[in-house]
Amino acid sequence: MRYSGLSLKGRKSVVRVSVVRCTAYDETVLDRALDVSLDLIGGLESFVSAGQTVLLKPNLLEARDGESGATTDKRVVGLLAEKVLALGGKAVVGDSPGLRYRGAGETVLRETGTRAYCESRGAEVVSFDNTEIVETRIPDAAILKHVYLAAAALEADVLVTVPKLKTHSLTVMTGAVKNLYGVLPGGQKTLGHVLGETKETFADLLLDLYALLKPKLAVMDAVTGMTRSWRTGTDRIEPGLLLASADSVALDAAACMLAGISPFDVPMLRRAHERGLGVADPAEIEIVGDGAGARIEGFAAPARSLVAWPFLRLFASAIKKEDPRVSPELCDRCGNCLKACPSNAVRMTDSGAWIELDACIRCFCCHELCPRRAVEIDRGWLGQRLFGAR
Ligand code: SF4
Ligand code: SF4
Structure with missing residues (x-):
């Protein structure tokens, strides 16, 4: 596969992304696949220490479960939470959906099964639409200089982004970087779309948030996913993969590479690379694991x-x-x-x-x-x- 990549001077290190096959959300299979994918990038213990509060941020955009392809599966998040607890950390699971009505966050946590499952695994579960919100300034931001966001995202010792593999009309793909947009409660997301109204400005806005939050780890649920316009029945895909990396940009870039998309054709990844926020150049990404040679078929951004x-x-x-x-x-x-x-x-x-x-x-x-x-x-x-x- 060939990519028309940028070559920025001074970059030498190679970032590792693990890609592990996992074709079902069966707990035993999933647990094993999570262990393998994390071990390939140094093990969860290289990201989490005893006593730390770890915020796991899934993609819970709407009230459809993980099997549907629309949201991060409850078992991916819950099993990760269990592993955090086993290391002596405190696991918090939180998100805010794209829906804008009172109680939407709680509804999505309930309907996706995330609250019940993750609490049964020992995690604290919060809806960012119903939790403490803090005002934050991002002085070096390109677009998002002032924002209200969930306090939990800033207070956590370790932030883990746990995205779903999906296409997106504005950003081509929604993965580990775009997933952080959910720390903005309800209406703040609308504000973000007003400030970042083009693909390029929205990419920079997302990266402002990414630079502020600096997730230490990204684990992508690509067991199922969504392509094109996310239509139920026709647009669900089954890549059967889990991806993990310390670099969210590299993880998203690796997912693009497996789907046959040049990371530099995705404005968010191209700008991340240019701003030095992560690695998107395929030449600087090492993909390891039994899914390294996988191809994600049919992954294409929706027509607008x-x-x-x-x-x-x-x-x-x-x-x-x-x-x-x-x-x-x-x-x-x-x-x-x-x-x-x-x-x-x-x-x-x-x-x-x-x-x-x-x-x-x-x-x-x-x-x-x-x-x-x-x-x-x-x-x-x-x-x-x-x-x-x-
Ligand atoms: S001043 Fe604004 S925020 Fe306060 S009660 Fe009235 S409408 Fe609500
Ligand atoms: S811009 Fe409109 S919706 Fe937003 S806070 Fe002001 S009055 Fe409310």
Whole structure:
């Protein structure tokens, strides 16, 4: 396989990525495959010490289980948590889904089976939509200079990203680096998409977050995965693999290589390499394990051409119309929304907060952070009929 790669001066070391065959989520098979994949990169003990708090961050985007190909399987995360505990560490499992309604995080933890399974393995399980959020500045960021994120992500001694192998319309693939986006609770993800609206700026935004969080270890669930548009039934794939590496960028690059995609055709990986945040050059990646020669078939980013049709764009914007509105009866003028609003769209009046919709970028931070639940999302007529009012 040939790649049109960059060759940056001064890079000499080779980064190792283990690729181990694992064709089922059977606990015994999976446990063994996890041990082999971790041993090939030095063993879990080279990443975790006794007494450390380890945050395991799966991809729990929606309420479909790991078998579906859409989310990291509960057993991959739960068995990793058990291994952390065996080393004397404390295991915390946490994520925030892409869905934006109150209770979405808990629903996804329940429906994917992650909460029950991981708790049965001794892990603490948290929904980032329902936990402490901290305000953070990233001074050297290219895009994401100021963000609210789950405190657990900053407080953990060790962050382990546990992604699913999936395609993505904006980033080509969603793997170990993109998985970290889930530390932004609900509406903050919308803000991220506003700030990073092109492939390139979104790539830099993800890398700002990656540089802040610096995961020590990445373990990818590619036993099943999703390709193209993630349609149930047709777009589920079964690569039958587990990948692991100390370098999340190299892990994502290795997954691309197995799928026949040049890592430098993925803006996120190309920019990571250029910014010195990880290794994406195939010449600098050593793939080891019994899956090193595997080929991931049918992995292709979804077509985006339909969105270019004007009438479909109009229809999509009618569906997506969502306006935050404050209920004066509930608002106690605490000012949280005023402080959180990144676009200064909130005005404080004697009767409570009020939102200037022309200035609002629909990040829904006010909705997330209002302690009185006074901020409602007002959907348009079409959106209410299709999805219901909130
Ligand atoms: S956060 Fe909620 S209660 Fe506080 S001022 Fe804003 S709308 Fe009112
Ligand atoms: S008012 Fe501000 S915080 Fe609320 S959704 Fe609009 S931009 Fe976001």
